[in-house]
Amino acid sequence: xxxxxxxxxxxxxxxxxxxxxxxxxxxxxxxxxxxxxxxxxxxxxxxxxxxxxxxxxxxxxxxxxxxxxxxxxxxxxxxxxxxxxxxxxxxxxxxxxxxxxxxxxxxxxxxxxxxxxxxxxxxxxxxxxxxxxxxxxxxxxxxxxxxxxxxxxxxxxxx
Numbered sequence: 001x002x003x004x005x006x007x008x009x010x011x012x013x014x015x016x017x018x019x020x021x022x023x024x025x026x027x028x029x030x031x032x033x034x035x036x037x038x039x040x041x042x043x044x045x046x047x048x049x050x051x052x053x054x055x056x057x058x059x060x061x062x063x064x065x066x067x068x069x070x071x072x073x074x075x076x077x078x079x080x081x082x083x084x085x086x087x088x089x090x091x092x093x094x095x096x097x098x099x100x101x102x103x104x105x106x107x108x109x110x111x112x113x114x115x116x117x118x119x120x121x122x123x124x125x126x127x128x129x130x131x132x133x134x135x136x137x138x139x140x141x142x143x144x145x146x147x148x149x150x151x152x153x154x155x156x157x158x159x
Contacts, residue, residue, distance in 0.1 A: 033104065073153065080127045081146050081153060084134035087123035088144070095119075113140045 073081065096102040096109050112118075120137040135147040144155045 076127055077148065077151075080125055080132050080134060080148060081155060083125040083127070084123045084136050084146055084148075085144055085155065085157065087125065087134075088119070088121045088136035088138075091121045091123070092119050092138075110141060113138060 093106075093109070097106075102109050118138045118140075120135070123134045123136060125132050125134055132148060137145040137147075139145055139154075142157045144157065146153045146155055
């Protein structure tokens with residue numbers, strides 16, 4: 001009888017310890033979720049600048065700037081490329097926000113290219129009244145392949 005009581009005692013103590021540790025972890029994860037949301041609610045300053053020179057185009061909108069485009073482009077094509085990349089990012093965000101994990105932790109979406117998950121989207125943009133179909137493919141973090149008509153551009157974006 002003593003062996004049975006000792007076994008029950010050890011079982012109760014073990015289960016109590018396990019559930020106490022799990023409860024502490026659950027509270028910690030719950031609090032981390034709110035700490036992460038407080039940091040992301042800071043206002044974002046949006047600015048728009050556009051320069052086009054021989055090899056490099058600079059466009060900044062909401063903290064995104066195109067660092068390098070190969071081959072060199074004219075200002076109209078540069079604006080189409082920028083609009084295409086921004087439209088691509090919005091389409092990617094819209095698609096990922098359907099998944100609960102990315103809604104809760106949106107910064108995880110930046111790690112998808114490291115895992116070999118790349119997105120490709122076709123965006124229609126109107127530049128100076130003429131609609132253009134742009135195909136944007138993500139090559140890696142900050143690297144895009146943009147196809148406008150029969151021209152292909154490699155774009156490096158920094159944030």
